[in-house]
Amino acid sequence: xxxxxxxxxxxxxxxxxxxxxxxxxxxxxxxxxxxxxxxxxxxxxxxxxxxxxxxxxxxxxxxxxxxxxxxxxxxxxxxxxxxxxxxxxxxxxxxxxxxxxxxxxxxxxxxxxxxxxxxxxxxxxxxxxxxxxxxxxxxxxxxxxxxxxxxxxxxxxxxxxxxxxxxxxxxxxxxxxxxxxxxxxxxxxxxxxxxxxxxxxxxxxxxxxxxxxxxxxxxxxxxxxxxxxxxxxxxxxxxxxxxxxxxxxxxxxxxxxxxxxxxxxxxxxxxxxxxxxxxxxxxxxxxxxxxxxxxxxxxxxxxxxxxxxxxxxxxxxxxxxxxxxxxxxxxxxxxxxxxxxxxxxxxxxxxxxxxxxxxxxxxxxxxxxxxxxxxxxxxxxxxxxxxxxxxxxxxxxxxxxxxxxxxxxxxxxxxxxxxxxxxxxxxxxxxxxxxxxxxxxxxxxxxxxxxxxxxxxxxxxxxxxxxxxxxxxxxxxxxxxxxxxxxxxxxxxxxxxxxxxxxxxxxxxxxxxxxxxxxxxxxxxxxxxxxxxxxxxxxxxxxxxxxxxxxxxxxxxxxxxxxxxxxxxxxxxxxx
Amino acid sequence: xxxxxxxxxxxxxxxxxxxxxxxxxxxxxxxxxxxxxxxxxxxxxxxxxxxxxxxxxxxxxxxxxxxxxxxxxxxxxxxxxx
Ligand SMILES: Cc1cc2nc3c(=O)[nH]c(=O)nc-3n(C[C@H](O)[C@H](O)[C@H](O)COP(=O)(O)OP(=O)(O)OC[C@H]3O[C@@H](n4cnc5c(N)ncnc54)[C@H](O)[C@@H]3O)c2cc1C
Ligand code: SF4
Ligand code: SF4
Numbered sequence: 250x251x252x253x254x255x256x257x258x259x260x261x262x263x264x265x266x267x268x269x270x271x272x273x274x275x276x277x278x279x280x281x282x283x284x285x286x287x288x289x290x291x292x293x294x295x296x297x298x299x300x301x302x303x304x305x306x307x308x309x310x311x312x313x314x315x316x317x318x319x320x321x322x323x324x325x326x327x328x329x330x331x332x333x334x335x336x337x338x339x340x341x342x343x344x345x346x347x348x349x350x351x352x353x354x355x356x357x358x359x360x361x362x363x364x365x366x367x368x369x370x371x372x373x374x375x376x377x378x379x380x381x382x383x384x385x386x387x388x389x390x391x392x393x394x395x396x397x398x399x400x401x402x403x404x405x406x407x408x409x410x411x412x413x414x415x416x417x418x419x420x421x422x423x424x425x426x427x428x429x430x431x432x433x434x435x436x437x438x439x440x441x442x443x444x445x446x447x448x449x450x451x452x453x454x455x456x457x458x459x460x461x462x463x464x465x466x467x468x469x470x471x472x473x474x475x476x477x478x479x480x481x482x483x484x485x486x487x488x489x490x491x492x493x494x495x496x497x498x499x500x501x502x503x504x505x506x507x508x509x510x511x512x513x514x515x516x517x518x519x520x521x522x523x524x525x526x527x528x529x530x531x532x533x534x535x536x537x538x539x540x541x542x543x544x545x546x547x548x549x550x551x552x553x554x555x556x557x558x559x560x561x562x563x564x565x566x567x568x569x570x571x572x573x574x575x576x577x578x579x580x581x582x583x584x585x586x587x588x589x590x591x592x593x594x595x596x597x598x599x600x601x602x603x604x605x606x607x608x609x610x611x612x613x614x615x616x617x618x619x620x621x622x623x624x625x626x627x628x629x630x631x632x633x634x635x636x637x638x639x640x641x642x643x644x645x646x647x648x649x650x651x652x653x654x655x656x657x658x659x660x661x662x663x664x665x666x667x668x669x670x671x672x673x674x675x676x677x678x679x680x681x682x683x684x685x686x687x688x689x690x691x692x693x694x695x696x697x698x699x700x701x702x703x704x705x706x707x708x709x710x711x712x713x714x715x716x717x718x719x720x721x722x723x724x725x726x727x728x729x730x731x732x733x734x735x736x737x738x739x740x741x742x743x744x745x746x747x748x749x750x751x752x753x754x755x756x757x758x759x760x761x762x763x764x765x766x767x768x769x770x771x772x773x774x775x776x777x778x779x780x781x782x783x784x785x786x787x788x789x790x791x792x793x794x795x796x797x798x799x800x801x802x803x804x805x806x807x808x809x810x811x812x813x814x815x816x817x818x819x820x821x822x823x824x825x
Numbered sequence: 826x827x828x829x830x831x832x833x834x835x836x837x838x839x840x841x842x843x844x845x846x847x848x849x850x851x852x853x854x855x856x857x858x859x860x861x862x863x864x865x866x867x868x869x870x871x872x873x874x875x876x877x878x879x880x881x882x883x884x885x886x887x888x889x890x891x892x893x894x895x896x897x898x899x900x901x902x903x904x905x906x907x
Contacts, residue, residue, distance in 0.1 A: 290863040294888040299863055404865065426865060456905045458864065458882045465863045495906050497884075571885040575902050679831040725831070730865060730880065 260436035264288035265296020267623030267640035268442035274644030301384035316340035338610035410477040413657020418618035429729040437651040443470025445624040450594030451691035470625040472740035483603035484751035494591040498569035514542035528761030546587035600624035612643035680725025683734035754793035848897035858889035
């Protein structure tokens with residue numbers, strides 16, 4: 250196994266959605282820069298949008314919504330805890346991004362007159378733009394990467410960021426998951442776009458890779474940002490999604506809703522007013538699931554044959570195309586039976602919820618030279634279009650930083666220490682298999698962190714995660730592939746500890762199910778209308794602190810603020 | 826008498842991805858399915874010149890099946906979820 254060193258100007262880590270956009274935009278900002286896109290899998294098919302996407306969940310299209318309306322909607326949906334400037338920056342740039350993607354060849358649904366065929370799914374405004382023929386999105390991005398001469402390396406797993414002696418970012422360490430070679434990539438600026446922490450909770454099936462998120466996104470990005478000294482935010486605002494029972498595809502109200510499908514209880518009755526995913530919606534979902542009217546179903550059996558076949562074509566060919574096989578195996582036909590639903594394992598993801606690395610409206614983190622975008626950067630409910638828009642911001646910011654700064658100095662001790670940590674599981678003669686340690690860790694995450702959250706349980710969870718830290722030094726990998734799984738266990742453990750500490754710190758309940766604390770059942774705006782930040786403090790310990798909300802740039806009236814509080818249909822009796 | 830620090834038992838697992846070896850042209854140099862898999866769980870058996878699933882760590886996302894030039898790949902739902 251060799252050590253391979255390399256020097257670039259701008260390094261983008263993660264070639265899923267935000268990463269390719271950042272790399273293209275950095276190169277377009279200054280074609281003279283050496284821009285490298287480093288990916289754990291293969292850029293052609295990596296990340297959440299590997300097979301395409303069913304639609305844009307949050308498109309701000311003129312004539313349907315204004316950026317100000319969108320900021321109000323998300324401020325309400327995220328219970329007030331947002332840095333509105335970051336959301337406004339997204340909203341103001343989202344339409345230009347749709348038009349650019351359209352020009353690049355991404356297919357969005359249009360009506361007869363050629364206008365975007367917008368659909369209403371959110372509580373207040375209209376923001377969903379379907380893309381039933383969106384299969385080619387990765388191909389389109391790949392073409393742009395080639396056209397703009399971005400350098401690409403596949404199958405390199407980034408493990409830790411390199412921090413220069415002056416505290417500036419200086420690149421990344423990585424290893425090749427096929428050869429085990431150790432890579433030191435020096436850069437003047439870095440964009441982190443490693444997606445969600447999707448392998449945190451264990452799916453109820455027990456299958457480690459049956460997660461909602463693409464399991465390549467194990468939380469590496471969150472862990473790397475933490476160890477580089479960056480502030481993270483909203484970690485306690487977990488991601489939990491309503492999914493098909495035992496199948497990890499969204500059910501998916503966004504696709505079927507506009508066709509007349511909806512979420513019901515076992516009696517076939519609606520119980521929520523709005524299927525847009527929010528913590529409050531998930532809380533009502535969980536109550537119905539566990540109450541006497543459970544479980545919860547997706548109802549389509551009342552729809553016309555023609556409508557159902559259209560839905561099938563979308564749901565069984567795009568985004569999660571194995572869905573049809575799952576239903577066939579269970580003998581479920583949308584025409585005859587409602588589809589049983591369940592809630593997902595927990596994860597960290599700002600794309601759907603709010604957990605991520607703290608960024609400003611230029612995608613800058615709190616570490617000089619480090620930028621972040623996509624699911625792992627804290628811009629609540631950012632989804633796919635947010636990953637593109639912030640990928641754009643991050644690329645431009647990283648290009649500027651690289652122009653203005655030289656490479657930071659790096660101590661050779663840092664390089665030696667990381668190489669030793671990374672190669673250790675391969676060099677050990679025997680030890681614990683990574684899959685077993687991962688299974689136990691994630692089962693503990695379920696046992697102790699799954700909401701509703703209980704203080705004493707989370708404290709015990711922390712003790713278990715601490716014990717598993719000891720097991721990390723006994724992980725054994727028989728080959729570079731197992732080494733990848735071993736290093737992922739390190740990241741998952743960090744994320745589990747972050748999830749427990751941030752959840753314990755916020756002593757109130759907020760965001761419905763995402764942060765429902767049994768011992769602090771009330772929302773407490775007087776003390777907790779703040780961000781909870783998490784970082785590695787001067788003593789090297791994981792610590793939380795409060796960060797005041799920036800004054801809102803878009804005023805909210807009381808009715809708007811409370812819009813997401815009442816999602817249960819009022820004629821229904823609330824189950825005990 | 827001393828015990829080894831770690832005793833290991835192998836566990837069997839039925840894997841969800843099947844390759845039709847009649848159709849697979851890995852022996853002619855194809856590696857498409859291996860290249861595109863986000864979890865890196867497919868490999869080429871060099872003695873046979875055929876692709877196979879080396880690790881039971883599948884997201885049943887299907888780029889392997891979709892991108893295979895000869896239609897040799899079939900993705901099932903993993904048994905635990907079926
Ligand atoms: C099943 C599903 C359905 C969805 N449906 C919709 C929808 O209909 N509409 C919508 O707007 N949004 C949807 N989303 C959300 C949207 O897809 C994401 O918000 C967006 O794609 C996130 O982009 P990203 O770049 O942050 O992450 P990704 O696109 O996942 O990219 C992360 C990349 O980082 C790489 N990586 C991870 N770790 C490392 C490492 N250590 N070193 C190097 N590389 C690494 C990964 O391989 C991956 O390529 C959906 C998500 C999922 C999972
Ligand atoms: S893509 Fe198809 S033909 Fe090529 S190696 Fe894989 S299974 Fe064989
Ligand atoms: S379905 Fe996806 S994860 Fe499974 S082998 Fe194919 S490409 Fe890999």
